[in-house]
Amino acid sequence: MNLEDCRRLDAEDPLAALRDQFILPSGVIYLDGNSLGVLPRTTPDRIANVIANEWGEGLIRSWNNAGWFDLPQRLGDKVARLIGAGAGEVVCTDSTSINLYKVLFSALSQAKAAGNRRVVISERSNFPTDLYIAESLCREHGFNLRLIDESELADALDEQAAVLMLTHVNYRTGAMHDMQAVTRMAHQAGALMVWDLAHSAGAVPVALNAADADFAIGCGYKYLNGGPGAPAFAWVHRRHADRFEQPLSGWWGHAAPFEFSPHYRPAPGVGRYLCGTQPILALAALDCGLDTVLAAEALAGDGDGMAPLRTKSLALTDTFITLVEQRCPGRFTLVTPREHARRGSQVCLAMADRAPGAYAIVQALIARGVIGDYRAGDSQMPDILRFGFTPLYIGFEDVWNAVEHLVQVLEGEEWMRPEFNRKQAVT
């Protein structure tokens, strides 16, 4: 595979025009859209308008006149199209962690109402905030949190299992679960299924209703391009939405918030998963980000925008894997699964033979404008070089150039410079 092949793939890419939706910094190949998505071209004007006109001129009147009240639901309906959910089943609100608290609380409430199962199962390698929230709720509600490796899943789903809580695409490895099969396994064992879609929504096809999942949450600032700390989302299957209350029972989740009744009465459906007043600027920015992903629908023959995005995403990650193995032979181990059905939209590498340099190589690449990130290893997992490939704005020549930089960083031993070996906080 060579540069010409990559250019040909770009020329044939039916989604190539989608890149124009973004303002990308020059001199940067951005392989970190799995951590923070890029800036949509529409966002600056939209937010300037929200600030100057809706807020500055409209002031309090904009709650009614500018449609601020139902932004969480309107944006939720857009997210629903990306995750195989129905209109009215999703709200955009709060943070991923807080939404997980809400839906996991509901799941535990259901388990308590249904019987004596008192175990929540998750993966040891799940994103830590999910485990922290689960720890807290389990302690409070008398459940045990059982952390397992993926291979132990079938055994772990025993008669004590109340809830299986997994992240669909692992943040550190890029490995993807088979949502339908895992959900079926959980249900057959009598457990509820909670999915974290932080690295899935807008990145890979998701079919929550088809998989018959119970609850899901996800992130607005990664593949949905909603901006730093964008509001997250929550989905609740219709069979649960009206039955359980979440404990963050603020006035925005009340059936009639402007009655100012002293007693809480939950809104019908997923509306009860709202809590306090929502950040309108942040929601408006998320709206622009969602539109960049939904734009793929118009390019898809059948209106399913995630299918062509997935095709391109796999081609991008295939290309990266091929080029790294071809041009940096023996230097890296592939951590992300090679099998398409098991791979998200990122590729994670470890140093072969646990050689040093993972952190410094990432820093040297960033200094060259190739922005990926580093995730420190632990007893279970090596240090990782993580590269996200967002088909909306990454092309095949970008992949070639990224690997070319990687080759140069390695060949010149550039990564050994002291400035690339001083650690600071990373996201």
Added chain:
Amino acid sequence: MNLEDCRRLDAEDPLAALRDQFILPSGVIYLDGNSLGVLPRTTPDRIANVIANEWGEGLIRSWNNAGWFDLPQRLGDKVARLIGAGAGEVVCTDSTSINLYKVLFSALSQAKAAGNRRVVISERSNFPTDLYIAESLCREHGFNLRLIDESELADALDEQAAVLMLTHVNYRTGAMHDMQAVTRMAHQAGALMVWDLAHSAGAVPVALNAADADFAIGCGYKYLNGGPGAPAFAWVHRRHADRFEQPLSGWWGHAAPFEFSPHYRPAPGVGRYLCGTQPILALAALDCGLDTVLAAEALAGDGDGMAPLRTKSLALTDTFITLVEQRCPGRFTLVTPREHARRGSQVCLAMADRAPGAYAIVQALIARGVIGDYRAGDSQMPDILRFGFTPLYIGFEDVWNAVEHLVQVLEGEEWMRPEFNRKQAVT
């Protein structure tokens, strides 16, 4: 009192220059800053810069390079100066409702650790979202929520009282509690004191540490001018901050979030009251709003900006009360306390003799550009016309003109027009 008196008060106003900090719509007298504050002049450029440069150009690097990580603490230190708290004691994050959930959970945890008290006391007239959150936590933790009128407070604080949770300035009446005296009463009865400062922060002097309160939360989008749905804040007294965990234990409240440890270890101090990734656009807008209030410090001889703001606020509300009583005799009853020590920064009127028209008069005023709001009554409380007076940008001639419009709305029976009598959602 006449127009000339009002103009003389404006001419003598030492804070008059602060109005230039805002972009105010022309033709509007905005008496709803207690619901949604106005737009600071610095906000559009600040947010445009955050979007274009910090996000668009800096992308993921801005978590380190643009100081995104510690925004909740840096803004918290600014809020601290407005509420009599110390640096490092406040975080700006999430919504008021969610922050109340966190601090009230901590208060209940402390009560459970300390003994058998199992009653949370609040006012029936408290802002509903506070009562909804308290309802939820009480049900979950085996506490009773006892709702009282203010006159019943001393009796209610019995040997069962675990927590007294009050809003300092009532959203509907504008009545203000004596924070020091009430906190002392709660402590003498053996109860913890939780204050909601939604209508206090930036509006009236608050001295949390001097009052020896235990927990407080407040709102960023009212008197702090942070924009629609701006992040809220939480304060925890230093004696509690390290001792109790809140249950929304997301990774931003972890002692070392980027260790990605599978187990939660709370950050020292109030940092543990953070949960998920924070909305950077919304925090940056709040930062601009906070600076508009802190600007009063520079004009105050002793650096205490809230003192001159309070002096002007009381003069504004005094003027409004005087003019309404002088020019609309017999039409309204004053709901807000006349006594300065008991009054927040708003004036609430009810129709005299329960005459109809409260809603329609507010609508007719809004149509004339005098923006206050309406709060429906109930069995305890009449319908209310609510007018907030923000000394940062409201002047005495504004007050004169607002009352002049009110006189005209009443004299011409303008409020009886059908278009002013159709109700829609209001905030």
